Amino acid sequence: MNDKLHLVCPHCHAVNRVPAEKLGHGPNCGHCHRPLFTGHPVELNAATFAQHIGRNDIPVLVDFWAPWCGPCKMMAPYFVQAAGLLEPQVRLAKLDTQAEPGLGSEHGILSIPTLALFQGGREVARQAGAMGTRDIVAWVRSHL
Template sequence: MHIACAQCGATNRVPPERRAEAPTCGRCSQELLPAEPVVLTDARIDAVLGRTELPVLIDIWAPWCGPCRSMAPHFAQSARTWQGQVLFAKLDSDENPQTSAKLGIRSIPTLALFVGGREVARQSGAMTAPQLDAWLRQALRA
């Protein structure tokens, strides 16, 4: 299984049975599948989405957004629950306007689920961890 490092963009090969063993990047030694969401930028998002075989769930948010801030702990909790199965990531829409425009983001928070580099599901609005987990389970089955 290939996983792109969110820090340096390097593609790493990780055997599926070793995903739970906290694999690290061969180039920069950062954890590839951390228990906390990784931060994506305009510069790294294409590498991560295009070269990661795990599903990638992105929370598009902004620091001034109240619902975004209230959902953040729930998103982090779900990241721990799904560690090794789904890569959780955050994208600040204000700091990354190219990606926000490319994705057609109209409201925040917005969750976008990517599988094989393609968006397969999207949900706008804040959710609790149980709601997010249920939505993700359903989106992955579709």
């Protein structure tokens, strides 16, 4: 493993190089100086999706959801809890498919919520349907 990891800031979306051994020590962004890990999912849109998927050296778990979706609303607090448990080894992110229908379509999202795990810029696993915190964490860890 490379001793420096590229991490995209959840605030300003700048790419940072962080020594792997400092990953768990609360690194801050070199550009905006805010924490690189917040224990909360990053809200993605068309402008930031490719940057986070393609430039993070850690896996990125994306929750494809929509505000009108009941199961999506039910799963939202569990996804936040999973972020607190999986960071800094995994970045969690959310993409509103109602606001960004092109990205949902581009990634073949047929039902929501759908979780997609990306590593090295490519999707490596997908799971449709709402899950609880334990199930999200177990599912992600089973694919790493």
